[in-house]
Amino acid sequence: MSVGLDIGSKTIKIVELSKEGNTFRLRASGVVAHKSKTPEHIKEDKELGLLAEAVKKLHKEAKITSREVGIALPETQVYTRTIKFPQLTDAEIASAVRWEAEQYIPIPVNEAIVQHQIIERRDDTSPPSVSVLLVAAPKELVEKYARVVEMAGLSLAAVETELIALVRSLAPEDQTVLLVDFGARSSDIAIARNGQLVFSRSIPTAGEAFTRAVSQTLGVEEAQAEEYKKAYGLSSTQLEGKIKGALDPIFRLVADEMKKATHFYQSEEKGDSPSSAILSGGSAGMPEAASTLTKLLGIEVVVGNPFSKVNVDPEAVKSLSGYAPFYSIAVGLAMRE
Ligand SMILES: Nc1ncnc2c1ncn2[C@@H]1O[C@H](COP(=O)(O)OP(=O)(O)OP(=O)(O)O)[C@@H](O)[C@H]1O
Ligand SMILES: [Mg+2]
Numbered sequence: 001m002s003v004g005l006d007i008g009s010k011t012i013k014i015v016e017l018s019k020e021g022n023t024f025r026l027r028a029s030g031v032v033a034h035k036s037k038t039p040e041h042i043k044e045d046k047e048l049g050l051l052a053e054a055v056k057k058l059h060k061e062a063k064i065t066s067r068e069v070g071i072a073l074p075e076t077q078v079y080t081r082t083i084k085f086p087q088l089t090d091a092e093i094a095s096a097v098r099w100e101a102e103q104y105i106p107i108p109v110n111e112a113i114v115q116h117q118i119i120e121r122r123d124d125t126s127p128p129s130v131s132v133l134l135v136a137a138p139k140e141l142v143e144k145y146a147r148v149v150e151m152a153g154l155s156l157a158a159v160e161t162e163l164i165a166l167v168r169s170l171a172p173e174d175q176t177v178l179l180v181d182f183g184a185r186s187s188d189i190a191i192a193r194n195g196q197l198v199f200s201r202s203i204p205t206a207g208e209a210f211t212r213a214v215s216q217t218l219g220v221e222e223a224q225a226e227e228y229k230k231a232y233g234l235s236s237t238q239l240e241g242k243i244k245g246a247l248d249p250i251f252r253l254v255a256d257e258m259k260k261a262t263h264f265y266q267s268e269e270k271g272d273s274p275s276s277a278i279l280s281g282g283s284a285g286m287p288e289a290a291s292t293l294t295k296l297l298g299i300e301v302v303v304g305n306p307f308s309k310v311n312v313d314p315e316a317v318k319s320l321s322g323y324a325p326f327y328s329i330a331v332g333l334a335m336r337e
Contacts (some may be wrong), residue, residue, distance in 0.1 A: 001066040003157075004165065004333025005055065007148070009038050010184035010207070012055060015330040016064045017310060023039065023242075024335060025311045030062025031326050039124045039144035040077050049142065050152035059154065066319045070158035070275040070333040071145055072165045075188040075202040079105045080161065082119065082198055087128040093118065096136060105136040112136045119196050133197060135161055158336055163190040165332030167197045169306040170278050172301065176298075178258060179304070181303060181329065182209050183285030187254050189261045191274060203257050207283040209250050217246035233287030239283075244288075251289075255296040278304040280328035305330035 006013040012034055016027040036042075036051040081104045085093055092105075097116045102109045119131040142159055149156045166181055171192035179190040184207040191199040207229075215225035232238035234247055258277065265271045278298055279290060284303050293301040306328040312320065320327075 003069040004330035004335075005063055005069040005071050005154075006165075006327075006330040006333065007038060007051070007071065007145070007163070009186075010034075010181055011326065012197075013327055013330040014055075014058055014062050014064055014069075015327055015334045016062075016066060017331070018336040019239065020311060023279060023309060023311055026307065026313070027065070028063050029321060029327060029330075030058050030318070032058045032061075038074065038287060039148055040074065042140055042144065046146050049151055050251065051078075052148045055152040055154070059152065067126070067154045068157040069149060069154050070160065070336055071149065071156065072160050072329050072333055073137050073141060073145065074163040074186070075200065076186050077141050078135060078161045078205065079107075080163070080197075081105075081134045081201045081245070083132050083134055084128045085132060087121065087123075089132060090118065090153070093130060093132060094155045094163075096133065097121055099135060101134060102134060104134055107138055110276050111139055113139055113142055115280070117196070119193075119198060125189060128136060131198075134304070135164070137161075145203075155263055158186045158333070160333060161200075161337065162329050163200045164197055165329045165336075166190060166280060167332070168196065168335050169309070169332035170280060170304040171195050171197075171327050175276070176272050176274050178277040180254075180277065180279050180281075180284075182206050182254075182259060182281040184282065186258070187281075187283075189258055191261060191265050191271070197268065198271065199261060201257065201261050203255055205250060206281070206317060210247055210283065210286070213250045214243055214246045214272045219243060228267070229286065231287070234292045235288050238287075247286075251292065252296070255293055258293070262269075264285055274299065276300040276302065278302055280304050280306065280325045282326055284325040285322065303326060309335075 004015045013031045015029045018025040034054045054195040099154045101114045114136045117133045173195045176193045181188040185208045188202045211226045232319045
């Protein structure tokens with residue numbers, strides 16, 4: 001059994017998977033809205049405790065059996081870079097990463113947890129090169145998440161970043177794709193090549209900004225704006241296109257960042273252009289989000305299904321309906337080796 005726990009700014013998601021040969025089976029899952037701050041914004045143990053209570057309750061109510069959980073650090077708080085080395089051995093790369101991390105991350109190395117993954121070894125470049133994904137997170141941040149897990153009566157089995165988990169559940173093995181997690185507070189953008197994260201970026205514009213735009217433009221309360229957003233989204237035929245009109249400028253900002261990510265990847269990494277985009281997160285459920293992005297980006301855009309590589313009982317399929325996009329990160333975490 002393997003458990004993924006995704007603590008978002010608005011909702012907490014938990015998923016338990018078991019391995020079945022080469023695939024997985026969904027054992028249990030749950031999602032709940034919460035009112036706490038996320039750990040990076042909390043200073044007091046007491047407040048971490050409130051969040052831990054919510055996690056504990058969800059773990060119990062979702063009937064998760066294992067107490068060992070993998071968590072994802074928010075993309076806004078971590079540093080991810082792709083760096084190139086000459087053809088060194090795995091051990092040499094591990095030590096080079098340790099020595100060179102300082103120049104790639106904006107925090108002192110002794111205050112950071114640094115991890116790396118070898119993306120690919122290439123013999124067709126001169127000289128031959130190795131691409132390495134470097135991920136660094138402030139130790140203090142990891143300690144806060146660990147504290148929440150501990151206070152919830154659970155134990156920490158793994159720490160990853162949101163986009164590394166997302167790539168595992170949604171990215172195809174044989175293509176270059178753009179992935180976006182549209183949450184409440186941030187939109188996290190990744191490019192994955194052959195199932196590996198090669199580029200990532202996070203912008204502080206997502207569901208809450210969409211709701212605020214509707215609220216301000218139409219002069220309605222936030223709760224009403226939230227309902228309008230979820231019901232009508234970017235549809236031009238609903239409410240005379242008023243909701244779409246309010247959302248459009250903000251939505252375009254996000255689309256522009258997706259375009260920028262693609263251009264950056266093509267020019268810096270000499271990578272091929274993503275053939276499609278896959279959306280996840282609660283805001284991916286916004287009516288017409290995928291079709292609008294298809295028009296803006298000129299590539300196929302779909303809402304991803306993180307359970308596509310998971311066997312799910314018919315009963316559970318019903319209860320998951322509509323919620324699948326919320327679970328992409330938690331599923332990816334539970335799929336770790
Ligand atoms: N049908 C819908 N249409 C539009 N937005 C939706 C819909 N359903 C949920 N949302 C939005 O999704 C957001 C919550 O998504 P999610 O649970 O992925 O966020 P989170 O993980 O808590 O946030 P973050 O990752 O940014 O910290 C909320 O802003 C909510 O308004
Ligand atoms: Mg999230």
